[in-house]
Amino acid sequence: MSSQIGPLLRGLRLEVGLTQEQLAQQAGLGVRTVQRLETGKPTDVRMGTVRQVAHALADTLGRDRDEVWQELLTAHRGQGEVSVPASPRPAPEEIHRPSTGPVPEPVRPGGRPTGGMLAEVADTLAHDVRSRWIREEEQRRIHDPFPLPVRWRSAPEGLLDHWDNISGVAPGPSSGPLSLDGDLAQITDIYRRIGSRRLVVLGRAGSGKTMLMLRFVLDYLGTRSSDDPVPVVFSIGSWDPAVTGLRDWLIDRLLRDHPNLAARTAGRSTLAAALVDAGWILPVLDGFDEIAVGLHRAALAELNAISLPLLLTSRTEQFADATAIGVLRKAAGIELTDLTTTDLAHYLPRTARPTGQGELPDRAATVWDPVLDELCDQPNSPAGINLTAVLRTPLMVLLARTLYSDTPGQDPADLLDTARFPTSEAIEEHLLADFVPTVYARHPPARPDAATLRPRRTWDAQRAQRYLGHLAGHLDRPGQRDRQDLAWWQLSSALSLPSRILAIVLACTAVMTGSTILATSALELTSINRPLNLSASLLGGLVLGLSTGLALGLLYGIAVVFGKEAFNPSRVRLKLPIGGRQKAGTPSRRLPTAFGAGLLVGLAAGLSYIPAHYVLLFPGVVDGAQLEIQAPVETVLIRSLLYASIYGTAGSLALGLMATLETPLDVGSAATPAGLLAINRNTVIRQALLVAPVITIAVAGTYQVLEGSSVQGLLGPPEVPWEWLARGGECGLAGTLSYVLAFTAWGQWVLFTRIALPLTGRLPWATMAFLDDAYHRGVLRQVGAVYQFRHARLQSHLSSVPHTSGHG
Structure with a gap:
């Protein structure tokens, strides 16, 4: 009985209105292959070829892929019995290379329960990841008009581990190498053929590694079963393996891009840590070559220390240098080929x-x-x-x-x-x-969010090139820890540390000066024994503000040097424990740290009384000063310690209370740069609304308690009954604003990125709008909560172009 595959295939193709060339293109085959199938000339039809044609037709017809494939196989069996492999894999006729040994059966990773909380969290994460990369694929116009053909061949064996190790076979006769040649439509099938589930994708710069990575994630998620891990993309160029282990780094990146994974399990670990430890995460590590050159071998050693499945992309030359001594254990490899x-x-x-x-x-x-x-x-x-x-x-x-x-x-x-x-x-x-x-030079792209009511911003090409050049130079500068991610909370590091400390000092001085003038003027207007003296209020505010600002600037510098993660975006929100107690493992474990931070800030503010006393009481500076000019040094020191204890107690109480009310962010979807910024802005505002009244009440209450004690003489009697409340309000306003500007990610975004950097001409005033516009123009790409340049070559080019600062 002759094969009927030709007439059936031709009938299906005509039914959907495809030419032979169009069908060949959709199936990833040569047009001659389709012609031979329709005429029935081939005598040894490969099952992978039939499957590719069946899938292309099924997708166009809107039918089930396996159903169409079985129809074609049944029609073909009229020529002779054709055994169907247990797990057939597509292999284009033009590039198929038979393996030199038996093909091992695909191995499904196991050990993960199909139900339970982590399985539900993994499903939610899979949905978020898929939505994110579908948007990215649309943004990149990959399907306009159709994807560029990305093909590959098996990587040189000298860069890889033994095939028996990759396949995981028992000692004995070798299974031989497995052909991994293929194209973009086959990446998931080829990955699942690898026993170790560890694959390295090599290629020259711009060869399509990121495009392949994106397609792999979407195709894998499209065929993911309930117990499969979730492929998550990590831009590995920002990883320092000498400082952070891979597991901890993966968890940190998950928490950054998916803040809802900061919630804690019954075992007190975050959901992010639980997912990684339980094997629910399939790391897709993009850009091994972007890791600092001196750290490549350390990174390779760390990758060999874990048994996680993974997909790793790298330029061929850098990976070859890293594997000159040792290979990436149990990893197969493919190398992308050039376009024709x-x-x-x-x-x-x-x-x-x-x-x-x-x-x-x-x-x-x-x-x-x-x-x-x-x-x-x-x-x-x-x-x-x-x-x-x-x-x-x-x-x-x-x-x-x-x-x-x-x-x-x-x-x-x-x-x-x-x-x-x-x-x-x-x-x-x-x-x-x-x-x-x-x-x-084009018109600005339409906003993707129709709910955005802000007027559309435009930037001319010259200014945009200058701003982008500064951003690229910021990433490429020597000593920069993160050479890929444009994270809004890290842009402040484009300013030198002395410049940032100076900005903190000036900002805190301005805040303290304003609050002191308000409080002092209010007291003078309501006191019959104290005439209004604006010059004295201004000078007093400046001196107190400057001394406090210097103290806070010093604390900021110490935090930057010794606390590398001190100013990351908050992953928590404030929630009153109404209707039940907080869940175990909430961020209230931060109470000791928050209490200590508040105490240090308060002590710094209190100790600033010493320089302020001597400046304000210098003869002729302020008339009618209430304190004695000849006050002994011991008295000044005691007063300073007294103020430090008052402000330190108030600060520790405020930040401690804030820590006890923190709960993980309720974020139902993956974070975006603008979304994470908005969440942190709201979080900081709520924190400020809590901290300010707590400091006000704590300071006023402490003054009231001390008023009838033995130290009353050191503080002086109140001139009006509500003086302590005014002083408490002064401390609450100044302390809260200073804390927000100096010690929160959003405050530093406002102070440095929205004010200081635009003043120098290195960034536009509307920085986030500019980054979003660059993303929609195709200059930047969005990876979780950060932006990156679309390609490392573009970033390198922009950073090398001379640019001068100017105001825009």
Whole structure:
């Protein structure tokens, strides 16, 4: 009985209205393969090939993939019995290379319960991750008009572990290497064929590693079962393996990008830690080559110390250097290949506007025709050699598309001008240099959030290039810990530490001066024995503010040097324990730290009385001073300690109470940069509304208690009955605002990123709006709660372009 696969395949293709070329493209095959299947000429049809065609047809028809595949197999069996492998895998006919040994059965990771709290949390995380990367895929226009073909071959065996270790087979006859050749549509299937579930993706800069990573995450989640781990992307370039273990770093990044995972389990660990420890996380580690060069081998040793499944991307050269002594244990590898001239001929014309009838009857002419003619007809000409070398990676093709297909009036034939572009490097530099000016020459993109009512901001290309250059330079500067992530709470480090301390001192001085003037003026207006003296109030506020600001600036500098994580965004909110007690393991465990911090800040403020006393009582500075000029040094010291105890008690009580009322953020979805900023702004405002009245009451109450004690003479009698309340309000207002500006992530965002950096011309006043706009123009990408430059090559180029500070 002859095979009926040809007529059935042709009928299904005509039913959906596809040409043979279109079906081949969707299936990731050559058009000749489809032609041979329809004519029934092949005598050894590969099951992987049939499966690819079946999946492409099923997706177009809206039918079940396995159902269509079984129909085609049944039709084919008329030619002879064809055994169906237990776990068939697609393998394009053009690139299939048989393995030299038996193919091991896919191994499913086990050990995770299919139900329970962690399983539900993992499902929620999977939904969040999928939603995030679908948006990112749309933002990158990967499917416009269709994905660039990303293909690969098995990586050189000298960079990998023994195949028996990768497969996990028992000692004995070798299973032999497994062919991993494939293309973008096969990445998940190929990954599941690897027994260890550890895969390294290698390639040159811009070769499509990130595109492959993105497709892997989405395809894996699309076929994920209830007990499969959740693939989560981690930009590994910010990891310092000499300081932080991989497990702890993964947990920290999960908490940053998914604040709801800060909630604690019954065992008092965070949900993030519980997911990692239980094997619910499949780390997708992007950018091994972005780790500092001297740390590559330390990173490799740390990766070998864990048995987690993973997918790791890296440039080939850097990974080869790191594995010169030892390999990544149990990891298979693939290496991405270059795009071909045929790929360019299929892709570039469809990205451009038709300009007329083409040479072929079914093809429209475009601006790319002269370029493609040169590459196809004269590949060995100087222009053809240079341009072919450039357009071999998806990154450069997408840059060329942006400059010439998406921009009216531009002629890509200019790229063939060898006088202007004598080398391939000159062409690459041109594409990189013109990318930002080109995308900023367009109208601003529509806002994705229709609920945003703020007026649309625009930036001219020159200013945008300058701001982006400063941001890239900030990431690439020597000693920078995080060389990838543009995190809003870390942008303040673009200022030197002395500059930040100076800003803290000035801000705290201004806050203290204002609150002192308000309190003193109110007291003088209501006291019959104390006339209004604005100059004395101003001077007193300045001196007290400056001395307090210097103390707080010193504390800030100490916190920066010794507390690297001191100013990360808050992962908690305040919640009154109404209707029941707080859950075990809430952040009230921070009570000792918060209590100590409040005590230190209060002591610093109290000790500032010493310099203030001598300045204010210097003869002729302030008339009618209430304290004796000749007060003994001992009296001044005692007064200072007394004030320090009052303010320290108030500060510790306020921050301690705040810590006891903290509970993890109730965030139902993954964090975004703007979303995390808004959450932290609201959290800090609520903290301030709690801290200010607590400090006010604590200071006023302490004064009242001490009024009838033996130390009353040191404080002096109140001139009006409510003087202590006014002084408490002064401390509450000044102390709270100083704490917010100096010791919270949002306060430093306001002080440094919204004020100080724009004053120097290094960032725009509307920084977050600028970052969001750059993201929607395709210059930046969004990875969790941070932005990153779309590609390391673009970041490197922008950081190397000279830029001068200016105001914008």
